[in-house]
Amino acid sequence: TGRVEFRDVHFDYDPNRQILKGVSFEVPAGKTVAIVGPSGAGKSTISRLLFRFYDVQQGAVLIDGQDVREVTQESLRSAIGMVPQDTVLFNDTIAYNIRYGRPGASDEDVQRAAKLAQIDSFIERLPDGYRSMVGERGLKLSGGEKQRVAIARTILKAPPILVLDEATSALDSQTEQEIQAALDLVSKGRTTIVIAHRLSTVISADEIIVLKDGEIAERGTHPALLRKK
Ligand code: ADP
Numbered sequence: 001t002g003r004v005e006f007r008d009v010h011f012d013y014d015p016n017r018q019i020l021k022g023v024s025f026e027v028p029a030g031k032t033v034a035i036v037g038p039s040g041a042g043k044s045t046i047s048r049l050l051f052r053f054y055d056v057q058q059g060a061v062l063i064d065g066q067d068v069r070e071v072t073q074e075s076l077r078s079a080i081g082m083v084p085q086d087t088v089l090f091n092d093t094i095a096y097n098i099r100y101g102r103p104g105a106s107d108e109d110v111q112r113a114a115k116l117a118q119i120d121s122f123i124e125r126l127p128d129g130y131r132s133m134v135g136e137r138g139l140k141l142s143g144g145e146k147q148r149v150a151i152a153r154t155i156l157k158a159p160p161i162l163v164l165d166e167a168t169s170a171l172d173s174q175t176e177q178e179i180q181a182a183l184d185l186v187s188k189g190r191t192t193i194v195i196a197h198r199l200s201t202v203i204s205a206d207e208i209i210v211l212k213d214g215e216i217a218e219r220g221t222h223p224a225l226l227r228k229k
């Protein structure tokens with residue numbers, strides 16, 4: 001399970017400006033589709049529609065053939081794991097924020113996910129400082145660290161559908177490679193939608209969709225798209 005389908009999706013945030021103009025694609029269960037394209041093309045909007053932060057105006061978004069409008073928020077939340085561009089964390093410990101991915105997970109599992117995301121050294125920390133008995137405050141988490149908390153949460157949750165929205169964009173290149181490897185592990189065998197800026201980061205996706213100005217400009221595998229250039 002976990003097949004995702006966008007069927008002739010039209011969407012706008014404001015009726016004067018169409019953001020998606022009839023987008024259709026399918027991600028077979030367990031496969032990876034990458035959506036690339038310039039900033040403003042509508043890539044993140046696609047992930048928001050899947051999660052039903054917004055509803056489409058025309059067309060449909062389906063999971064395993066069922067319109068997301070007919071799925072409860074609860075089952076959507078359990079089916080999809082998202083690593084967003086900007087992670088907002090609860091003002092509680094990092095461990096709490098990771099465990100949110102799978103309430104009831106054991107401390108060992110939380111620790112293991114934190115280790116894969118390389119944040120195990122500070123899981124007792126609060127997002128905006130250290131929890132300390134003497135009340136001293138430490139450094140705020142950086143954007144990259146927050147992203148790693150979202151990644152650890154998703155690793156722990158291990159949902160059937162993964163949405164990685166520029167998931168490693170806030171990391172330096174050394175960390176990025178290591179975290180990428182951890183993400184590749186979770187995405188194995190799971191339906192994965194990877195949103196990226198550049199073609200070069202999504203070489204192994206089963207299909208790459210190039211989105212421009214709300215429309216699919218090109219699609220194919222990485223080698224096929226390179227041949228066209
Ligand atoms: P991408 O992820 O490809 O950079 P987005 O899907 O984030 O693009 O955004 C597509 C367009 O929709 C952009 O022009 C953006 O300004 C606009 N947009 C995004 N979110 C909103 C919103 N909440 N309200 C109004 N316009 C939005």
Ligand code: ADP
Nearest residue numbers: 032164166167168180183184187196201204205
């Ligand atoms: P498969 O899982 O079929 O081997 P991929 O390696 O393309 O295919 O799987 C998708 C993986 O792409 C994700 O797990 C993630 O590690 C990686 N990825 C590539 N670029 C990005 C990006 N910009 N943001 C997040 N993840 C990315």
